[in-house]
Every structure is written in C-alpha cells, then in structure tokens.
Amino acid sequence: MNTNPIPDPIQAGLASGWNVIDASALDANRQFEVDVAIIGTGAGGGVTAEILSMAGLKILLIEEGPLKSSKDFKMREAQAYPELYQESAARKTKDKAINIMQGRSVGGSTTVNWTSSFRTPEDTLHYWQKNFGLQDYAPQALAPWFDQMERRLHVTPWAAAPNENNDLLRRGAEKLGISTAVIPRNVNGCWNLGYCGMGCPTNAKQSMLVTTIPAALSRGAVLLTRTRAEKLNFKGDRVDSLSCVAISADGLAPSGKTITVRARHYVVSGGAINSPGLLLRSNAPDPHRILGKRTVLHPVVLSAALYDHKVDSFAGAPQSIYSDHFLNTDAIDGPIGYKLEVPPLHPLLISATLSGFGEHHSHLMKRFANLHAIIALLRDGFHEQSVGGTVELRDGGSPVLDYPITDFVWDGIRRALLTMVEIQFAAGAKIVYPVHELADGYTSWSSAKKAIEALPYKPLFTRVVSAHVMGGCTMSDDTKLGVVSSTGRYHGVSNLSVHDGSLFPTSIGANPQLSIYGITCRLASMLAQQLTGKPAPVL
Amino acid sequence: MSKALSRRSFLKVGVVGGLALATAGSIYRLVRDPETPRRFVLDERTRNVLAAVAPVILTGALHPGSDDVQAVIERIEGAIQQLPLKVQKEIQDLFALLTLAPTRRFLAGLPDDWRIAKQEEIAAFLQSWRLHRIGMLQTAYHALHDLVVGPWYADESTWASIGYPGPIKELS
Numbered sequence: 086m087n088t089n090p091i092p093d094p095i096q097a098g099l100a101s102g103w104n105v106i107d108a109s110a111l112d113a114n115r116q117f118e119v120d121v122a123i124i125g126t127g128a129g130g131g132v133t134a135e136i137l138s139m140a141g142l143k144i145l146l147i148e149e150g151p152l153k154s155s156k157d158f159k160m161r162e163a164q165a166y167p168e169l170y171q172e173s174a175a176r177k178t179k180d181k182a183i184n185i186m187q188g189r190s191v192g193g194s195t196t197v198n199w200t201s202s203f204r205t206p207e208d209t210l211h212y213w214q215k216n217f218g219l220q221d222y223a224p225q226a227l228a229p230w231f232d233q234m235e236r237r238l239h240v241t242p243w244a245a246a247p248n249e250n251n252d253l254l255r256r257g258a259e260k261l262g263i264s265t266a267v268i269p270r271n272v273n274g275c276w277n278l279g280y281c282g283m284g285c286p287t288n289a290k291q292s293m294l295v296t297t298i299p300a301a302l303s304r305g306a307v308l309l310t311r312t313r314a315e316k317l318n319f320k321g322d323r324v325d326s327l328s329c330v331a332i333s334a335d336g337l338a339p340s341g342k343t344i345t346v347r348a349r350h351y352v353v354s355g356g357a358i359n360s361p362g363l364l365l366r367s368n369a370p371d372p373h374r375i376l377g378k379r380t381v382l383h384p385v386v387l388s389a390a391l392y393d394h395k396v397d398s399f400a401g402a403p404q405s406i407y408s409d410h411f412l413n414t415d416a417i418d419g420p421i422g423y424k425l426e427v428p429p430l431h432p433l434l435i436s437a438t439l440s441g442f443g444e445h446h447s448h449l450m451k452r453f454a455n456l457h458a459i460i461a462l463l464r465d466g467f468h469e470q471s472v473g474g475t476v477e478l479r480d481g482g483s484p485v486l487d488y489p490i491t492d493f494v495w496d497g498i499r500r501a502l503l504t505m506v507e508i509q510f511a512a513g514a515k516i517v518y519p520v521h522e523l524a525d526g527y528t529s530w531s532s533a534k535k536a537i538e539a540l541p542y543k544p545l546f547t548r549v550v551s552a553h554v555m556g557g558c559t560m561s562d563d564t565k566l567g568v569v570s571s572t573g574r575y576h577g578v579s580n581l582s583v584h585d586g587s588l589f590p591t592s593i594g595a596n597p598q599l600s601i602y603g604i605t606c607r608l609a610s611m612l613a614q615q616l617t618g619k620p621a622p623v624l
Numbered sequence: 625m626s627k628a629l630s631r632r633s634f635l636k637v638g639v640v641g642g643l644a645l646a647t648a649g650s651i652y653r654l655v656r657d658p659e660t661p662r663r664f665v666l667d668e669r670t671r672n673v674l675a676a677v678a679p680v681i682l683t684g685a686l687h688p689g690s691d692d693v694q695a696v697i698e699r700i701e702g703a704i705q706q707l708p709l710k711v712q713k714e715i716q717d718l719f720a721l722l723t724l725a726p727t728r729r730f731l732a733g734l735p736d737d738w739r740i741a742k743q744e745e746i747a748a749f750l751q752s753w754r755l756h757r758i759g760m761l762q763t764a765y766h767a768l769h770d771l772v773v774g775p776w777y778a779d780e781s782t783w784a785s786i787g788y789p790g791p792i793k794e795l796s
Contacts, residue, residue: 089795090794091795159791159795159796160791160792160795160796161778161780161791161796162778163699163702163703163775163778163779167706172707172708172711173703173706173707173708175707175711175770180759180763181763181766278791278792278795280791286791286795286796287795335706337663337706337708337709338662338709395787399788432777432778432782432783432786432788433774433775433777433778434774436773436774436776436777437769437770437773437774442680442681442682442683442747442750442754442769442773443680443681443682443683443684443747444683444684446681446682446684446685446773447682447683447684447685448684450685450777450786451684451685451785451786451787452786452787453786453787453788454786454787454788455787479710481710483708483710522754522755523755544759545759545762545763545766546755
C-alpha cells in the first residue's frame, strides 16, 4: 500500500500522457526522427531540453539509466546506489585508485548530488580566458545566465542552521582564523533530512528530474530510458544518425533491441567520461588527439574524527558550510589549492571509506553517531603537473578514465590532510583518523602532524574519491587546445554540440552543477536561436 | 619462515603475481564452467572463502558461527549481482585466485583450505595484500574490504549496533 504523502510530479506527468519509453521493455527495434537528439538527462541535457522544447523544437532525450521518482527514493543505500549511480556507485579509475560517484538515472548526477550550488569562480574564468582563448567567458558576461538558472532552480544560501557535521567545520576553522561561508543550495521547501545522495524523497531538491525534464516532457519531448547511445554515424561533416542499444531492466546488459535516431542536430550531454567515451567510439574528428584528455576530478581526500558528543552526520542538509581559504592562499596556477566541505555519513559509504578491518574498523563503526568527516576537493587542471587524466575505451567499448596522481597533487593531498586534522582538533575532536592505510587514530594535533608528514603518498594507500568529473571534451576556439568551440559546437562537425561538464578546460574549484547549468543555459539559448532563427526563450 | 624461503617466495610473487589474477580467472572458468557465465553466481568454494574472510574483516561486528555469516554472504552476493558485468568478471577472477590451491598458497600465503584456515592466518593474508607492493593485490584487498563491510552495514539489521536510527519511517 502506498502511504507516501508526497505528491510525485513524475507519476502525475506519466498519467497525463508524457511520451516516455522504457527501452528495456521494447519487443522490436525502433527508429525516431526529431529536430534535436539530446544524449543524457543530467545538468547539461536537462537545461538544453527545456530551452529547445520552449523554442518549439521536437526533442528526443536519451538516458541510459531508469526513470525513478520520489515514490522510489527510500533513503537506503543498498537500493539507491545500484539504481541511481554509474556502475552501482563503484566506478573507479583504470588503476582502481580513485572511486568515482556519478549519477545514472533520469536527471543524471543532479538527482543524487548534495545540492551545493556555486557560480564558476572568477579566477577560474579568468584562467580560461587567458589560457584557452575563451574570451566570452568573463564573469560579468556569464552573470545573467547564472541569474537565470538560480531563479529557475531556486538557488539560495541555506537559511537554516547547519547540521553539527557542517558546524564542526565552521567552529574548528573559526578557532584557527580560517574563514567559512554558507553554501547556496538548489532546494525549495527542504525537509532537512540529509538523504540528497539517494534521491530526494520530498521533491524539494530542484534537480533536472523535477524541473527542466518535466517541463520538456509537458511540451511533447520524448524520453527514452534504459537506452545507451552507442555510436554517432558520420557522413561528411555531419552526424547522419545515432545508433543506440536498449539495456535490460537490471541495467547490466544490452537487451538485443536497437534504436536508431535521425536528427537535425545532436547534443552530447552524457557527462565527463561517458561523453568523450561516445565520441571516441564514434571516431569523431580529433586531429590533434586531445579528445578524452584533460579529464579532471577534484580529487577528494578525507579525514574522520570522533567526538565526545553525537554528531549524527547522516541527518540534515548534507553540505551547508564551506571554506575557500586554501584555494586563495596561493596563485591558481601555483601549488594545488583545495576547497573544504563535509560529506554526509551513511553506513555503507563510510564503512567502505574507512580504512582497515577487524576490531579497528568495527570499533569506529560502533561510534558512527559520533563520527565527523571533512573533505578537501583539490583544484586540478591549472598547472603543467596537473593536466588530469585520459578517457580511454576498453575492449568492449566502455569508457575508463586513466588518471595518474602526480607528485604535485600528492603534495596537495598531504597539506589537505594536515589542514583537516588541525581543524578537527580545534573543533574538539578526541581522536582523528586521516583516511590512509598506514595512518592510525591520533589523539593530539602534534602526533597527527608528525605522522601525516611521514606517511607515504601513493595510489591505494590514501583513499581518494571524486564526485566531480569534468573535462575530456575541452572547449576552446583554438582547435589545437580544444575539440569544442566556445559556443559548444564540436569542431569540424556541422550539427553536433557538447553541453555538459566535459567542456571545462580545467576543474571548476567548486561543486560544478551550477557551472554546468549556467554555461549550458547560454549554449542552449544560442543553439535555439540558430536552429529556429528566432530569439531564444528565457527560462 | 626462513629468510631464504621468504626471499624466494617474494621473488615468485613478484614474477607471478601480476599475471596470476587474470590467468587464474580464465583457468578457473575453463575448469569450473566451460559455458562462461555472464553473471557471477557464487559457488560453494567462493562461499567458503567469504565464510572465512567476512568474520575476520568484521571482527567485533559479526558473530562467527552464527546466522550472521550466511546473512552477510547473501548480502554480498546481492551487491555483486548489481555491479557491471565486467566488474563481476573481475570479482570472479579474484575468487578464482583465492580458491585454487596453488594461487591460494603462493599469493595469499595460506597453506590450508579456507574451511580450516585460522583467523590469524586470514588476518595476516588481508594485511599483506592491504600493503602489498603489487597494486593488483592491493586492489583485490580493497575489493574484499568494500564487498564485505558495505553490504553488512547497508543492512537495516546492523543499524542499531552502530547507533544509526535510519531514515524517517513515514517516507521510507
């Protein structure tokens, strides 16, 4: 019996006659002919779908994951990770040294992100202007696009008190003279539950799932789920068609049915890793061999700590306090800087993340309610020794990211661990556990400092994770530097665009969702104007 | 173990180790099941490995000899079946390495079958792979770690033991 009191806009939309096709249930091959095919339904695909459908274009959205909605979001990791994440939330880099969290359901990563919404930092944009010839990407030129998306998605600084997990970051940093600030979030009527990462059960999160995609579907867009875009077929300087395969209901294997799409224009919005993967499989023009390169991650390291009081890091808005202090201590192209935030702690993810086994591990888990963690997101991609990784294709054609962590990045990881541990002791931590296979629990800042300085820094010893994959389809009007122009058009192809985080020439230096929203809002508006010959609609 | 023996084993591991994980998998699949299964279904030998390893990884949380052991194996199997098929194949290869006696002895350093292996031997094996100089064995340790602790703590039945109240009942 469904006792869920929350109205479900997806179920209501389906009942109203939206054209949504679950390809896992197809019993025959299918063909579609539309104005624009959009591959991916995350931040880039969602925004593009709404704008182009408002412009009166016939849209087809292609999503590899399932369509899930608030009625399915039960706040349980065992269910949410396989249903809503790429590779069951266990995607890894080629050497398995970095765990990657990316979404895979309608709404993409926006369905499962923690709602932190930052505009692209000005120094990042200046770096793009100076080094990638992106003259149009001045902060004042992008501001109206960020304004538009902030209004559309209800982005406002979190007005309620931070939860204790976030407040410990604030208090510890304050004691050390490190400034913090409040995180803007894309929520409307948030219940402050703390389960954003498993799909918002109350539809408060203004993800693509409940905003742009329903808007596009209500205007007649077609949504194909459980459909993998396999190959763009080129004819001369155009994409002639797109070959897709239907995926089984469990999401693991092709069902045997195929879907062929013909469109006037194609927009690739599969996210960094999957977008360059599709373009590589399709042998898209790449005369300078740069497709898939410069894929950056904001490599994240973390430190856990035990307090005498309950922290309940699983409850409340997951991220509400941050510090950019260590992004601003050095030049953007100097020693690598890092942003400080906290992660929500839930049993599956934190038990897998904490190092060690046996009594050591179970003792820490028994004090789960008293655990606090800080994460440091390293700003990669701004230095010649931090050029990111390369997306490659495995034998079966699936993409994998080869991301070697350089000594330059390891230096930042060591400094970040020191910072986080010092903040935790300043906030009153009793025992601090920097997450490293050779680290121990430390009861004083001096003993922790000594240990962290002496630890070896190499793959698989320090737990490194990422939820922010960017780059791989670098944007630049200089074809030696990028495969996509500053207007999002793929170089050398007349009807192909890329609209997602894979465009970014460097990492953002902040959670990237609003950067993707704002920048693709501009690109989609230009595309709408070009395809219709009329002024673009405003969201 | 004498120094000479230790050095010889070490060299063998160095030479053999990198290849063994992949080859043991293909041999295993050849021997056990010529029709290579696309999805990894845990067999008796794999369950024996898990029944030995899980209580060591979860010492202090799981009660050895209780229903907990079967329960965690079921949950691990459930988690494996939702991983991409290529990852399922890698996990199958890992368990092949652990179940074939020669590779179990050489690479895991376990003289006895899993059913009679001692807790401290298993702990020593886990610790050696955890810090192993061969990256592939280190990743295998991480796979075992994550496959055991993740499904264990993801299950509601363990939440009271760690002070986690779970999500609000009205919406879950």
